[in-house]
Amino acid sequence: MNEAIKAAAASFRPGGWEPPPGLRAVVFDVVGTLVEPSPSVPQAYAAAAARQGLERDPGEIRERFSAAWRRQEAIDAAASPPFATSRGREAARWRAIVAEVFDQQPETDAIFADLWDHFGRVEAWRPLPFGSGLMRAALDRGLTVALASNFDERLHAIAGLIEPLSWADQVFASSEIGWRKPAAEFFRTVEQRLGCEPAEILLVGDDPDLDIAAGRHAGWHVLGVA
Numbered sequence: 001m002n003e004a005i006k007a008a009a010a011s012f013r014p015g016g017w018e019p020p021p022g023l024r025a026v027v028f029d030v031v032g033t034l035v036e037p038s039p040s041v042p043q044a045y046a047a048a049a050a051r052q053g054l055e056r057d058p059g060e061i062r063e064r065f066s067a068a069w070r071r072q073e074a075i076d077a078a079a080s081p082p083f084a085t086s087r088g089r090e091a092a093r094w095r096a097i098v099a100e101v102f103d104q105q106p107e108t109d110a111i112f113a114d115l116w117d118h119f120g121r122v123e124a125w126r127p128l129p130f131g132s133g134l135m136r137a138a139l140d141r142g143l144t145v146a147l148a149s150n151f152d153e154r155l156h157a158i159a160g161l162i163e164p165l166s167w168a169d170q171v172f173a174s175s176e177i178g179w180r181k182p183a184a185e186f187f188r189t190v191e192q193r194l195g196c197e198p199a200e201i202l203l204v205g206d207d208p209d210l211d212i213a214a215g216r217h218a219g220w221h222v223l224g225v226a
């Protein structure tokens, strides 16, 4: 276990956190819950653009990324059926986001390829203390621990290599399941693969809609992380 994670797990104070009665599995969202991009998304985008000779302010990138990300979520919400996905759709999502952030500049394809590789590398991510500590606490209590993320199949490649992701017993990525959170089908698939009833699962996540509201709607226990 690396030192940063060890310190995070050691400093975690469950504050009386006990699994709800009958709980069998704790399912963690990944980005914003267990790990975060380091450098930040705007910094990574600015660096990839600079490698293609485009200078962009990270502050402007942050705003454009946020708008582009929301636009892609809205496309998925309006699709029929809503929030169905695939490997192709996830690649198309990120290509469209990069294109919008950089205003369809000719360098977009090269920047997209650069960023696709970047976020598929272990070095692009760093662990978050609270989620890491909670995962350790869940494992110590003998619970099954899984990852459930709207990240695509790149998650499978890095999950085994980054603590605390590597501690998880199972990894569920939306592009492989065929549904994104908040689709009910995403939650039903995870239940089936875990062999658990909804009330036997706790979802830990950072997104008020995709994790907390959707998990609650699925009948799971939920725990939000700041």
Ligand SMILES: [Mg+2]
Residues within 6 Å of the ligand: 029, 030, 031, 032, 033, 205, 206, 207
């Ligand atoms: Mg998240």
